[in-house]
Amino acid sequence: MNANIPSEALGRHRERLAAFTLRARRVEAHSLLADVSRFNEWAQGTTHIGPVDGTMHMTQDVPPEEAFESLASRCRPFLLTGEPIHWQAVLGSLRAFLKEDPLFGPAIDSLRDSWATAVAPAAETGFALIRPDEVERQAVWFATLADSWLYGDLVHADPVAREKAAGHTLNSRYSAAVLLYGQVALHVVATLNLIRQARTRGLIDLAPEALSEPVTAKVPMQFPLVGFVQADAGTPMQDMLDAIDRAAGPLSDGT
Numbered sequence: 001m002n003a004n005i006p007s008e009a010l011g012r013h014r015e016r017l018a019a020f021t022l023r024a025r026r027v028e029a030h031s032l033l034a035d036v037s038r039f040n041e042w043a044q045g046t047t048h049i050g051p052v053d054g055t056m057h058m059t060q061d062v063p064p065e066e067a068f069e070s071l072a073s074r075c076r077p078f079l080l081t082g083e084p085i086h087w088q089a090v091l092g093s094l095r096a097f098l099k100e101d102p103l104f105g106p107a108i109d110s111l112r113d114s115w116a117t118a119v120a121p122a123a124e125t126g127f128a129l130i131r132p133d134e135v136e137r138q139a140v141w142f143a144t145l146a147d148s149w150l151y152g153d154l155v156h157a158d159p160v161a162r163e164k165a166a167g168h169t170l171n172s173r174y175s176a177a178v179l180l181y182g183q184v185a186l187h188v189v190a191t192l193n194l195i196r197q198a199r200t201r202g203l204i205d206l207a208p209e210a211l212s213e214p215v216t217a218k219v220p221m222q223f224p225l226v227g228f229v230q231a232d233a234g235t236p237m238q239d240m241l242d243a244i245d246r247a248a249g250p251l252s253d254g255t
Contacts, residue, residue, distance in 0.1 A: 016084055147164070
């Protein structure tokens with residue numbers, strides 16, 4: 001299936017898929033994705049219309065912003081074109097292995113189309129938020145609001161990004177971000193699962209550690225103690241190292 005692809009190129013594809021798998025597992029392991037059904041409701045923008053304190057409101061249920069910030073940050077490498085695990089590059093590497101497979105070839109094409117829609121919704125799709133007092137100037141499509149949250153509120157302080165959503169509150173920007181970057185997170189996991197399935201069928205030679213290496217820090221952190229030294233501030237480094245060697249000696253001998 002890969003006979004026409006030079007071995008060096010195949011090696012790069014394998015490395016990319018392994019790197020993607022590691023980072024995608026970090027997304028999959030995020031606490032917000034522990035309940036995928038609930039997360040789907042957030043990412044799809046499930047809303048409820050009803051009275052709140054006697055006034056009709058449309059209520060959108062969203063995850064806590066602080067938790068979602070960490071998830072969006074974990075998704076960033078898949079969206080940056082300069083990153084080796086950008087989603088388009090990853091799907092390109094998948095095609096190198098799977099394009100001729102009757103099952104996985106079409107699945108990759110479908111996934112590529114879905115990714116493209118998720119990260120860059122077509123103009124005038126989705127929804128726009130409008131301030132009633134300035135309808136013409138303040139109608140902003142949700143993808144623009146989401147980008148304004150990412151670049152103006154989360155990872156940067158980009159005044160241009162903030163200006164694109166001028167007149168809209170942080171709540172509006174965040175509610176849009178949950179939709180866009182929530183879909184990105186789901187697409188990351190979907191791509192990861194496709195890689196797993198292809199590997200199970202023997203179509204991808206993936207480094208085992210890509211699926212076994214820990215992807216989240218284990219807390220509290222515990223380390224075997226072989227020696228412990230305290231010294232006054234300003235103690236020469238060599239004196240500290242010598243003291244550590246003396247302290248570690250008996251412990252390492254089991255005494």
